[in-house]
Amino acid sequence: MEFVITTYCKIKNNAIWCNGQKLFSVKEMPASDFLKEAYKFSEMNYPKFHKMDNLSKLGLIAAEICFKNSDLLKNNDPENTAIILSNHSSSLDTDRIHQNSIANKDRYLPSPAIFVYTLPNIVIGEIAIKYKITGENAFLVSDKFDAETLVNYTQQLLKTNMAGAALCGWINYDGSDYEAFIYLVEIQKDSIKSVNFKALNQTIVNQLYQN
Amino acid sequence: MEVFTSYHNIVSPLGFTSEENYDAVLNNNSGLKIQSFGKLNESFCLGSISAEKINSWKKNYIGFEKLSKLELLSIISIQDVLNKSKVSLSDKRTLLIYSTTKGNIDALGSNANPAKAYLSNMANTVGDYFNAANTPLVLSNACISGLLAIIMAKRSIESGQYDTIVVCGGDIISEFTVSGFKSFNALSAEPCKPFDKNRLGINLGEAVATLIVTNNKNLINKDSAQIISGAGANDANHISGPSRTGDGLFHAIKKTIQNQNEEIGFINAHGTATPFNDDMESVAFERSGFSNVPVNSLKGYYGHTLGAAGILETIISVMALNRDQLIYSGGFKEKGLAGNITVIEKNKNKKMNAFLKTASGFGGCNAAALFKKC
8 A cells, every 4th residue: 555645735934835836925924914814815714713723723724725735535534534743832822821811810811712722632623623534633742843753653544544544744833933734645546646646754754844 | 463561650649659559549549639729729629749749759860950840750650660660761662652731831830941841842851861762752632642642652563663662641730720621610629520410520630650561572560451452533523522422432432442352341431520521421432332331430539630641540440450350430429421331339359351441632532442461
């Protein structure tokens, strides 16, 4: 069985790329404003988006761009599709908001709508809900992008039939820094063959991430 | 390839070794205490480790002044397991997987060192203490982190990547988590009562638990179990509300028990004692055909220890399996659940061969794993 990367998306430096092509860019602006512009560009039309924290918003836009340019959801069983994401800052961007809400005895106002986002895997949950994906999940945290662990774990799931397809990558949001790199992995079948697909291995995943 | 659990340790309010913890649980001792906590001087029911006890251990550890509370407790727990097993993290075929939800979240509230709040920073500090050859892998997947870490360890060993994985999980009680769960109205002011009709919510607890997962048969001992299978699934329903149909947990269990014919002696459930979670689990167990399989939750002894929970509860359950003991589901008196299940009402002896462990968490995640005697 051959596992291939069928689509990938990158979001950073005020721009969105898909499969190596720049789809969208705007002038330099604060990260949260960029997310609003990127949401409009994605034409997602998903009211729940506005309730999410920035990490989930970034992950959802990257997933939307990937799925718009992919037949993964058509070709694969949602029960058999895994979501494996990673980052460096966990949910710290939202953790700081919650921490600020409890720092002062006289203004002690923790909010459940914020607290629920103080776990990094909530972005996996949001993607799962939006696209009805019910397979395996994992959220990994590392100092920097770790292609080796991501690729190995995805291959372990695919080789043991614990997944037939996967959405993988890196979603980091930390203050003014943000970066998303999402790629879709499928089992190469005759029905989905394309010269644009790339083999799933560490070298290629690193190349796609860095370029 | 067969993969086993080997030596283990639990650092909790009930003791600093697995044996102390097991004996305490079997004697129905609870680590939960009503105490004042936080700057609002409110009372909470928490399972906290006494500061005096932690201080008395400090002198044994080099450079403890620089260690956070969670780092120190993790090092105490891992050191015990490495001493007993002679496993070394400086071996290239050995990996440390660290499971946590919030890590050093207390670093955010202090001016000390906010860099410590990054989870990989904390895991690297622990790994460096033991001269780890490989960078520790950090898993942060809400309340299934611990069980998922054990499943990942098994998968990773089966793929040939490593021979032995030290799976450690920990979380501390912090004003961060206490205030957050309180804002959710999820905290019970009294000791929690998983699966009971009058359950009111969770108690937060703190613990670190460490379990060796390995393919090395020389590491099998009387407290080992074979990890037969494990799987995860998402509800794709709600980020904080458990699914009413138990779909995700049902599917995680289905994938775990397919092609297996082990008779399941008991299920160690997640059992947080929130009304919705326990209902969800009972529905998933009934749908799986487990209405007559004895079920317990250990949250009544420890509270919810977040990133440690799945590992801590697996260790106690492996010990119970090997001793042929069914452990009373602490805090339970009278059943009041949406699904038909059999909750363990008192300690009992029962010849057993296997047990099922499950976990569910925010983000709609669920996991299950099947363990049997070696």
